[in-house]
Amino acid sequence: MSRAQVLQTADEAVAGIEDGSTVLVGGFGLAGMPFDLIDALIRQGAKDLTIVSNNAGNGDVGLAALLAAGQVRKVVCSFPRQADSWVFDGLYREGKIELELVPQGNLAERMRAAGAGIGAFFCPTAVGTPLADGKETREIDGRTYVLEYPIKGDYAFIAAYQADTLGNLIYRKTARNFGPVMATAARTTIAQVTEVVPVGTLDPEGVVTPSIFVDRIVPVEARHYTVQGAR
Amino acid sequence: MSETTTEHPAVENTGRGPLSMDELAAVIGHDIPAGAYVNLGIGQPTKIADHLPADADGHPTCILHTENGMLGMGPAAKGDQVDPDLTNAGKVPVTELPGAAYFHHADSFAMMRGGHLDVCVLGAYQVGANGDLANWHTGKPDDIPAVGGAMDLAIGAKDVYVMMTLFTKKGESKLVQACTYPLTGVACVSRVYTDYAIFDLQPDGVHVLATYGITLADLRDRVAVKLLG
Numbered sequence: 001m002s003r004a005q006v007l008q009t010a011d012e013a014v015a016g017i018e019d020g021s022t023v024l025v026g027g028f029g030l031a032g033m034p035f036d037l038i039d040a041l042i043r044q045g046a047k048d049l050t051i052v053s054n055n056a057g058n059g060d061v062g063l064a065a066l067l068a069a070g071q072v073r074k075v076v077c078s079f080p081r082q083a084d085s086w087v088f089d090g091l092y093r094e095g096k097i098e099l100e101l102v103p104q105g106n107l108a109e110r111m112r113a114a115g116a117g118i119g120a121f122f123c124p125t126a127v128g129t130p131l132a133d134g135k136e137t138r139e140i141d142g143r144t145y146v147l148e149y150p151i152k153g154d155y156a157f158i159a160a161y162q163a164d165t166l167g168n169l170i171y172r173k174t175a176r177n178f179g180p181v182m183a184t185a186a187r188t189t190i191a192q193v194t195e196v197v198p199v200g201t202l203d204p205e206g207v208v209t210p211s212i213f214v215d216r217i218v219p220v221e222a223r224h225y226t227v228q229g230a231r
Numbered sequence: 232m233s234e235t236t237t238e239h240p241a242v243e244n245t246g247r248g249p250l251s252m253d254e255l256a257a258v259i260g261h262d263i264p265a266g267a268y269v270n271l272g273i274g275q276p277t278k279i280a281d282h283l284p285a286d287a288d289g290h291p292t293c294i295l296h297t298e299n300g301m302l303g304m305g306p307a308a309k310g311d312q313v314d315p316d317l318t319n320a321g322k323v324p325v326t327e328l329p330g331a332a333y334f335h336h337a338d339s340f341a342m343m344r345g346g347h348l349d350v351c352v353l354g355a356y357q358v359g360a361n362g363d364l365a366n367w368h369t370g371k372p373d374d375i376p377a378v379g380g381a382m383d384l385a386i387g388a389k390d391v392y393v394m395m396t397l398f399t400k401k402g403e404s405k406l407v408q409a410c411t412y413p414l415t416g417v418a419c420v421s422r423v424y425t426d427y428a429i430f431d432l433q434p435d436g437v438h439v440l441a442t443y444g445i446t447l448a449d450l451r452d453r454v455a456v457k458l459l460g
Contacts, residue, residue, distance in 0.1 A: 028299045028336075029322035031315060054336075081377040092375055101376055104298065105340030105383035112337040124386045125344060128417035130368075131378065173333055174299045175316040180335040208335075 004167030004214045006196055010040035013190050013218040017046045017155055024111065024153035024182040025053040025063060032175035033062045034159040034192045036220040041157075047071045052111070052151055054104065054178060056080035056088035067091060076151065078104035103131060106148055108181050114150035115184025115213075123148050156186035160209070163193040164200070167214030168207045176208065183213040190216040241428075241439040241447050241460045248444040249397075249426040257282040259352060259394060259424050265292035267349035268302070268342075270384060273321035276352040276394045280306065290328050296348060298380040300339045303331030320380065340380065343387030351388035353381060355395045355420075357410045360456045362420040362432045364393065365412035378415075385416030397425035397454070404454040406430060406437070428454075435459070 007013045014037055017023070023041070027033030042065060049072050056075045057064030064087040066072060075097060080088050091097040102110070103125050113121055122145035126132040136147040158179040161172040169191055171179055183189045191209075196219045250258065252275060260282030263269055271277050283291035295304040298320045305326035308314065313324045342348055355366040364385050368376040385391055395405055406423060423430040428450055429440040438460040442450055451458055 029318065031299070031318050031322075079377045079379040081375040089375060093373070099375075101378060103378050103382040104336070104380040105344055105387075108336035108340050109344075123344070125382045127386065129382060129414045131382065171333070173314065173317040173327070174297070174301050176333055176335055177300050178336050181337045 004163075004165075004211055005216050006163075006165050007216055007218045010036040010192065010218050010220065011043060013037060013192070013216050014040045014044050017041065017044060019046050020048045021046060021154040022050040022052065022152070024151075024156040024178075024186055025051055026156070026158040026177065026179045026182050027062070028054050028174065028177040029058055030062070031173075032159050032171070032177045032179055034157040034190075035062050036192050036218070037157040037159075037190055038062050038066050042066055042069050042071070045071070048073045050074045050076065052076040052107070052153060054078055054107065055082065056085055056099075058082065059084045060087065064088070067097065072097060074098040074100065076100040076102060076107070078102055078107050101131065107151070108178065110148055110151040111153075111178075111181045111185040113148075114152040115181065118150060120147055120149050122146065151185065153182065153186035154188065156182040156189040158182055158189065158191050160191050160193045162195045162197055162202065163191055163214070163217045164197050164202050164211075165217075166199050167191070167211035167217055168202050169193070169209035169214060170202060170206060171208055180209045183209045188215045189213055190218070192218050192220045194222050195219060242441040243447055244441060244443045245446055250443045252278060252426070253282075255394060255424055255426055258429070259392065260284070262422075263293050263350060267293040268296055268347065269293045270296045270298065270343070270348055270351040270388065272351060272353045272381070272384065273319075273379070275354050277319065277321060277323075279352060279394070280304075293350075294330075296339075296342060297325070298339055298343075298384075300334050300336060301327070301331060302334075303328045305331075340383050340387075343380070343383045346387060346389060348384075348388045350390045350392060351384040352392045352394050352424075353384060353415075355393045355405065355423075356412045357405050357407050358393050358395075358420050358423050359410045360406070360408050360432070360437050362391075362418040363410045364391065364415045364420050365410040366393075366415045368413045370413050381415050385419045390421045391416070391419045392422045392424060393420050394424045397427040402453075404456070406454055406456055408456055430458075431460075
């Protein structure tokens with residue numbers, strides 16, 4: 001499918017997601033978290049999922065609710081432990097969920113590599129630390145680097161501000177975070193947006209994610225979530 | 232490692248107690264050069280934002296970077312300024328200053344890893360005399376580790392400063408000959424700011440720049456690292 005589909009409900013947007021899929025989920029804490037798509041995935045019921053996201057859920061909403069529903073086998077993230085990550089913490093301590101801890105820059109760059117067709121890359125982060133244990137290293141120009149492989153998604157869930165009907169996206173403030181990178185790294189990218197606008201409305205100079213990276217769009221109600229206590 | 236050499240003897244400030252965390256934040260803020268691109272991590276170091284030298288408009292003379300995707304970060308948001316789409320790395324609502332820019336995560340971490348960031352200030356469990364940093368994991372079996380952007384900042388910023396209390400609650404020095412906690416980065420810290428003393432880590436050893444509420448002699452007794460200056 002080349003052109004993005006504009007769908008009316010989040011349930012249509014997540015239709016067909018298979019058990020065992022790897023889903024890249026945007027957001028940094030609650031900012032940029034695609035709540036409506038996650039809630040729809042809970043209703044859809046796909047299980048045995050691998051979730052790639054910066055955090056492993058906050059409070060009882062969003063990713064935390066997906067984890068609580070028992071649909072996730074493995075989380076790949078940089079910062080699972082937070083003041084309000086009790087859902088993940090409980091599952092992890094009971095041995096019910098697997099964790100791959102990835103430094104945040106590697107998380108972003110590994111997805112960037114996947115989206116750009118890069119087979120692997122050498123990176124200076126984590127050299128000499130337990131997170132580089134067992135990984136191939138190489139000295140290049142006097143500095144040691146660790147070999148890192150791409151992270152590719154079957155699906156990406158992202159939250160953007162506006163989409164045109166072709167699928168070009170713009171974001172809002174720090175809610176942009178992982179969205180543009182994840183959009184490139186998945187076979188099927190699904191964007192929930194606050195507003196869908198006609199083609200020709202967005203300034204081409206200001207488009208952040210070009211439509212070629214976007215497969216499905218769904219407009220959602222602006223979410224009046226709170227940042228209080230959201231860590 | 233910082234390339235500045237320390238030829239002055241340590242300043243002993245003994246007519247007072249150790250620095251409070253706010254006083255320590257002010258000391259660090261004073262040392263941030265004008266025009267620098269600076270990342271203040273999460274937690275304690277974010278207090279430094281309240282103590283940065285300001286220009287005539289009241290804006291900091293340095294430019295703050297936050298890993299979640301912004302340059303030109305302003306102070307914490309209050310009241311109507313709070314916007315859930317605008318937070319810092321600690322997920323605390325913040326504001327934007329004139330000249331601010333937003334970008335995605337791969338660009339944000341390219342700023343660190345590509346060596347574009349001048350200074351970052353991080354907390355620490357331990358710092359080694361050689362500049363090794365341990366700040367992400369206690370290594371205890373029941374602890375859930377979380378690394379975030381710490382490893383990227385540690386290897387990427389031109390100068391890595393640490394802000395921490397010098398002693399644990401049990402009174403053990405957190406500046407150590409060799410770290411026992413899992414490392415965040417190797418030989419990456421150039422300056423250690425603590426409540427009792429400021430240390431400059433140089434190729435020839437650990438220099439003491441200043442002490443607060445403790446004499447240099449007593450500091451030497453309590454810190455099991457050879458201290459110069």
